[in-house]
Amino acid sequence: MTDGLLIAFEGGDGAGKSTQVALLREALEARGRDVTVTRQPGGTSLGRQIRDLVLHGEHVTPRAEALLYAADKAQHADLVLRPALAAGHVVLTDRYTDSAVAYQGAGRDLGAPEIHDLNMWAVDHLVPDLTVVIDVSAQEGRRRRGEVHDRLESEADTFHEAVRAHYLAMAQGNRQRYLVVDGTLSAEQIHAQVLDRLSSLGVL
Numbered sequence: 001m002t003d004g005l006l007i008a009f010e011g012g013d014g015a016g017k018s019t020q021v022a023l024l025r026e027a028l029e030a031r032g033r034d035v036t037v038t039r040q041p042g043g044t045s046l047g048r049q050i051r052d053l054v055l056h057g058e059h060v061t062p063r064a065e066a067l068l069y070a071a072d073k074a075q076h077a078d079l080v081l082r083p084a085l086a087a088g089h090v091v092l093t094d095r096y097t098d099s100a101v102a103y104q105g106a107g108r109d110l111g112a113p114e115i116h117d118l119n120m121w122a123v124d125h126l127v128p129d130l131t132v133v134i135d136v137s138a139q140e141g142r143r144r145r146g147e148v149h150d151r152l153e154s155e156a157d158t159f160h161e162a163v164r165a166h167y168l169a170m171a172q173g174n175r176q177r178y179l180v181v182d183g184t185l186s187a188e189q190i191h192a193q194v195l196d197r198l199s200s201l202g203v204l
Contacts, residue, residue: 004084007090007093009021010133014136015135015141016144024195028204038080043076043093044080081123081126082126096128097123101115132179133167133181135180136164138161138164142157181194
């Protein structure tokens with residue numbers, strides 16, 4: 001059985017993560033790989049309830065928000081990620097633990113180390129083999145999202161720039177695990193960079 005592989009797509013709201021997940025799924029399946037596609041929050045039944053609470057519910061305090069996201073990730077890792085990886089699948093997740101570190105740790109100013117440790121405990125230290133960060137400015141993300149915003153999307157550009165800066169800092173600190181791509185490039189150009197990186201890892 002081929003070993004499973006976990007690939008996370010990260011970046012600000014409106015970066016184009018779901019597009020890249022779909023393109024990579026198609027490319028991997030064309031090469032005969034079994035692929036599981038999921039997202040956080042919302043990849044499980046409990047996760048969908050948490051997603052509705054944190055993105056569309058009434059006011060949620062920052063610490064409660066962080067704990068709800070961690071609960072989603074714990075459930076997701078146990079019920080979706082680990083079984084798919086054990087079956088040899090390539091798992092593509094739209095957001096993972098780095099989102100919590102960037103959004104709640106940096107954006108909410110709760111402390112990146114504390115949120116990192118919380119999430120590592122929640123997923124029992126399950127770390128992606130590759131994390132693709134699609135980088136766009138807060139202004140560009142807002143332009144792409146249009147007029148409809150959830151609780152996090154509606155935050156000021158200063159919040160989203162803090163999130164962006166922390167994504168880039170995490171990637172700078174661990175270039176082996178991260179690939180940062182310019183989100184203003186075409187979807188095809190971004191996809192080509194992802195394929196190049198996976199090819200260098202021996203995945204393709």
